[in-house]
Amino acid sequence: MPTVGIKKVVLDKYMDQVLTEHEWDELCFQYGLELDEVTSEKASVEKEKGSKVAEKLSEEEVYKIELPANRYDLLSVEGLSRALLIFEQKIQPPMYKLTKPEKMVRLVVKDHTSGGKLPMDKRPFVVAAILRDVTITQEAYNSFIDLQDKLHQNIGRKRSLVSMGTHDLDTVTGPFEYRFEEQKNIVFRALNQTEVMDATKLLETFQKDTNMKQYLPIIGSEPSHPYPLILDSKGTVMSMPPMINSDHSKITLNTKNIFIEMTATDLTKAKVTLDTLCCLFSQYCKEPYTVEPVEVVMPDGSVHVYPELSYRTETVRVEEVNKKIGIDLSANEMASLLSRMSLESKVIEGTDTLSVVIPPTRHDVLHECDIAEDVGVAYGFNNIVHKLPEAHTVGAPLPMNKFTDLLRINLAMIGWTEALNFALCSKDDLTTKIRLEEKDEFSRNGVVIANPKTQEFQVARTNLLSGLLKTLASNRDMPLPLRLFEIQDVVLRDDSNKEVGARNERRLAAVYMNRTAGFEIIHGFLDRVMQLIGIPYGFNKKSYYIREDQCPTYFNGRCAAIVGPNDVVLGRMGILHPEVLTAFGLTLPTGTAMYADCVLIILISIFTALLGEGLTYVLVYRREEYQRLKADMDRKAKKLERRKETVTEGKNQKRKIEREEERLKATNRDLSMFKMKSMLAIGFTFTALLSTFNNIFDGVVVAKLPFTPISFVQGLSHRNLAGDDYTDCSFIFLYILCTMTIRQNLQKALGFAPSRAMNRQQTPGMFAPPPTGNQQFNYLR
Structure with a gap:
C-alpha cells in the first residue's frame, strides 16, 4: 500500500486546525487510513544513508500516512485534507467542471515519423488538459511534483502504463503535436541539463543515472528505436515521454497557465490519472475546480476532448447495504454517511433505494460493494455490533x-x-x-x-x-x-x-x-x-x-x-x-566432471612442479657457488662413509670422524642458506598459484580416496567439503600429494636430488632400527 509523507505544519495549514499526534491517529483511523509513522526528513535519511548525509536536513515532524492502493485522490496533501474536511462535515464536496474556451487548444497525433509509420504498439494514446490562472506557492509546487511521481509509480506502473509531462503554457505555442521521431533528429535541452543534446547522447547519459535508467526499457534505448515527442507548432520539443521534459517549458513559481499531457499504453488509466491530477490541483486556479479541456485529434481524424471529469450515478438498495455490513440504517441516515465520503446521495422517493453520484475523484468506486464499504467507514467499524453466527459451524480439514x-x-x-x-x-x-x-x-x-x-x-x-x-x-x-x-x-x-x-x-x-x-x-x-x-x-x-x-x-x-x-x-x-x-541435466560428481577435475589437477601439479624446478635451476642449481658446495658435500660425505667403514675402536679415530661430521654439517648449513635466499621468490610464486587454484576448486570433490583417512589427515583431505563422506578428496590434498611426488621424481631424473652417500648420512626415521657401532654418529641430514 502506498504511503504519503507530509509535514505536520503543512497538514495543519491545509486542515485549518492544529491537531495532536493522537488526534491525527484517531481521525485517520475513522476514515479507514493509518498513521504509519511520525518522523522527520533528517531522521528518515539518517536511517537509510547515515548521519553525515542527513546532517543539514530539516527536523520538522513528518506524518507518514498509509493509504489504500486504489485511492489516488489521497496521494497529495490537497486531496487528503479535502477528503478529511468533507468527512468532518466542515466543507461541502466541490463541483468539478470544464470551461468552454472560445477556441480549444489542439493536440494532433501524427501517424508517421521522418523514417516511417508510427509504432502504435509502443505508446498510442495521449490525453491533455489546461489549468488557467493558477497561483503556485513553494508548498503547492513541491506537492505538485510529488503527486506526479506517486501517480507514475502507482497507477502508471513506473511510467510503463502512463507517463505525464507538465509545461508552462506561456512558453510554447499551440497547436501541439504528438509523434515518433528518429533519435538522430531529436535535439533539445532536457530538464535540469546544462547543454543541448540529441536523443542518443541523452539516453547514454540516462544509462549512468540510477533513477532514470529503470525507464529506458519502456521504449528501448537502441539507436534504431524511434522515440515519442510532444512538440509545439514551432517544432520546439516539450517532452520526450516517458523519459524527460524539456527545460524550455518547465514550470516555475511564476507559471500562470499549466499544460498537462499524458501518453499511455492504457487509455482508461490515462483518463483516470488526468482526472485525478486536474481535480486535485484545480483548486489553485483563479476560478477553483475548473479545468480547460483540450482536443486530441487522432490519426484517423476522430476528435476526443479531455479531461472528461464525468459524474456518474449508481443506485443501491439500503437493505442490501445493511445486510452486507451488519447494521440497520434508514435511507436518510445512509445518504448522510455517504455525503461524508464525498459521495452525494439522495433517496429515490417511494423506495428504499439511494441514488449515489460518483465524482471524478472517486474512480475506485466500481460496484455496489464499494459504496457499502464507504458506508461502513463513515458509520465506524468499531460501532458495528459483534454478533454470533446463527448457524453452528465447526471447521475441519478435509x-x-x-x-x-x-x-x-x-x-x-x-x-x-x-x-x-x-x-x-x-x-x-x-x-x-x-x-x-x-x-x-x-x-x-x-x-x-x-x-x-x-x-x-x-x-x-x-x-x-x-x-x-x-x-x-x-x-x-x-x-x-x-x-x-x-x-x-x-x-x-x-x-x-x-x-x-x-x-x-x-x-x-x-x-x-x-x-x-x-x-x-x-x-x-x-x-x-x-x-x-x-x-x-x-x-x-x-x-x-x-x-x-x-x-x-x-x-x-x-x-x-x-x-x-x-x-x-x-x-x-x-x-x-x-x-x-x-x-533434465542431471550429472553426478563421480562421473565425467569429477574425473576431468582430477586430470586437470594432475596437469596443474605437473605444470607447477616444472615451473618450480625451472625457477630453482635458474636461481640455484646453475650457480657456481651451489655446484661448488654440492660437490664439496658429496666429497665429504663419501670420505666420511669410507672412514666409518675402516674405523677402529681408538679414541683418535672417533675424534677424526666427529671432526669430519662437523665439517659436513657446516657445509650443509652453507648450502641450505644459499638455497633459502633463492627459494623465497619460489615460495611467493607457489603461494599465489595455490591460492588462485584453491578458489576455483573450493568445496568441489575432485577425487575419491580408496580409504578413509585418519582423523588427523581429514582436516586437509576433506577441507571445505560438505557432507560426512571422508573418502571425498579436496583440491588442496590432491594437489599437495601430486606436486610433492612429481617434484621428487623430477629432481632424481635431472640429478638435483642428494647423492646416495648424502642420503646414507641423514638422520634415520622414527621407525628405523637403533644405531649400532659406529652408526651412532650418523645423525647428519
Whole structure:
C-alpha cells in the first residue's frame, strides 16, 4: 500500500486546525487510513544513508500516512485534507467542471515519423488538459511534483502504463503535436541539463543515472528505436515521454497557465490519472475546480476532448447495504454517511433505494460493494455490533488433506525433504524428457492450457516425477545424497466430469540421488509409506508387493510395478533411464566432471612442479657457488662413509670422524642458506598459484580416496567439503600429494636430488632400527 509523507505544519495549514499526534491517529483511523509513522526528513535519511548525509536536513515532524492502493485522490496533501474536511462535515464536496474556451487548444497525433509509420504498439494514446490562472506557492509546487511521481509509480506502473509531462503554457505555442521521431533528429535541452543534446547522447547519459535508467526499457534505448515527442507548432520539443521534459517549458513559481499531457499504453488509466491530477490541483486556479479541456485529434481524424471529469450515478438498495455490513440504517441516515465520503446521495422517493453520484475523484468506486464499504467507514467499524453466527459451524480439514499432512510430517522425520513444484509445466517435461509419446500421453490424460504465456506453462502436470527431476537439476551443487518427495495433486482429463472435464488426483512421488543408484533406498521409502498407511507386505488381497515391469522412463530391467490390494497397480519404482537424466541435466560428481577435475589437477601439479624446478635451476642449481658446495658435500660425505667403514675402536679415530661430521654439517648449513635466499621468490610464486587454484576448486570433490583417512589427515583431505563422506578428496590434498611426488621424481631424473652417500648420512626415521657401532654418529641430514 502506498504511503504519503507530509509535514505536520503543512497538514495543519491545509486542515485549518492544529491537531495532536493522537488526534491525527484517531481521525485517520475513522476514515479507514493509518498513521504509519511520525518522523522527520533528517531522521528518515539518517536511517537509510547515515548521519553525515542527513546532517543539514530539516527536523520538522513528518506524518507518514498509509493509504489504500486504489485511492489516488489521497496521494497529495490537497486531496487528503479535502477528503478529511468533507468527512468532518466542515466543507461541502466541490463541483468539478470544464470551461468552454472560445477556441480549444489542439493536440494532433501524427501517424508517421521522418523514417516511417508510427509504432502504435509502443505508446498510442495521449490525453491533455489546461489549468488557467493558477497561483503556485513553494508548498503547492513541491506537492505538485510529488503527486506526479506517486501517480507514475502507482497507477502508471513506473511510467510503463502512463507517463505525464507538465509545461508552462506561456512558453510554447499551440497547436501541439504528438509523434515518433528518429533519435538522430531529436535535439533539445532536457530538464535540469546544462547543454543541448540529441536523443542518443541523452539516453547514454540516462544509462549512468540510477533513477532514470529503470525507464529506458519502456521504449528501448537502441539507436534504431524511434522515440515519442510532444512538440509545439514551432517544432520546439516539450517532452520526450516517458523519459524527460524539456527545460524550455518547465514550470516555475511564476507559471500562470499549466499544460498537462499524458501518453499511455492504457487509455482508461490515462483518463483516470488526468482526472485525478486536474481535480486535485484545480483548486489553485483563479476560478477553483475548473479545468480547460483540450482536443486530441487522432490519426484517423476522430476528435476526443479531455479531461472528461464525468459524474456518474449508481443506485443501491439500503437493505442490501445493511445486510452486507451488519447494521440497520434508514435511507436518510445512509445518504448522510455517504455525503461524508464525498459521495452525494439522495433517496429515490417511494423506495428504499439511494441514488449515489460518483465524482471524478472517486474512480475506485466500481460496484455496489464499494459504496457499502464507504458506508461502513463513515458509520465506524468499531460501532458495528459483534454478533454470533446463527448457524453452528465447526471447521475441519478435509480427510484427504489431513491424511497427506500426517504423511508429510512422518516422511520428513525419516530424513526426506519435501519439494513444492508448479502445477503447470511444458509438454516436453511430461513426454519427450521422460521418454513418453506426446500423442498417447495427452490424448488420454493431458489438460492443455489455451494461449500459454510461456513454454513453461503449456499443460497441467500429469505426474510429479518431472517436477522433482527439475528440482534435482536446480540443486546439483548441494551435498549428496539428495532425498526429495512431493505430495500434491496432478490434473487428469475426465470426460465424465461434465462441469470442467478434468479431475484432481492426489499423488506421492520420491527421488533419491547419490553416487550409487540406491534402489534399496527407494524400496525402504516405499516400505515405510506402506507401513504408515497400514498395508502389509505380502501376496494376498490385502497386502502389497512389487513385480518386474517395463516403462520407457526407467532403465531396462530396473523397473518394478507396485501392486496393492486386489492386485491394483499403485505406481512404479526403479532406476531412471540415462536419457531421462541427460534430458533434465542431471550429472553426478563421480562421473565425467569429477574425473576431468582430477586430470586437470594432475596437469596443474605437473605444470607447477616444472615451473618450480625451472625457477630453482635458474636461481640455484646453475650457480657456481651451489655446484661448488654440492660437490664439496658429496666429497665429504663419501670420505666420511669410507672412514666409518675402516674405523677402529681408538679414541683418535672417533675424534677424526666427529671432526669430519662437523665439517659436513657446516657445509650443509652453507648450502641450505644459499638455497633459502633463492627459494623465497619460489615460495611467493607457489603461494599465489595455490591460492588462485584453491578458489576455483573450493568445496568441489575432485577425487575419491580408496580409504578413509585418519582423523588427523581429514582436516586437509576433506577441507571445505560438505557432507560426512571422508573418502571425498579436496583440491588442496590432491594437489599437495601430486606436486610433492612429481617434484621428487623430477629432481632424481635431472640429478638435483642428494647423492646416495648424502642420503646414507641423514638422520634415520622414527621407525628405523637403533644405531649400532659406529652408526651412532650418523645423525647428519
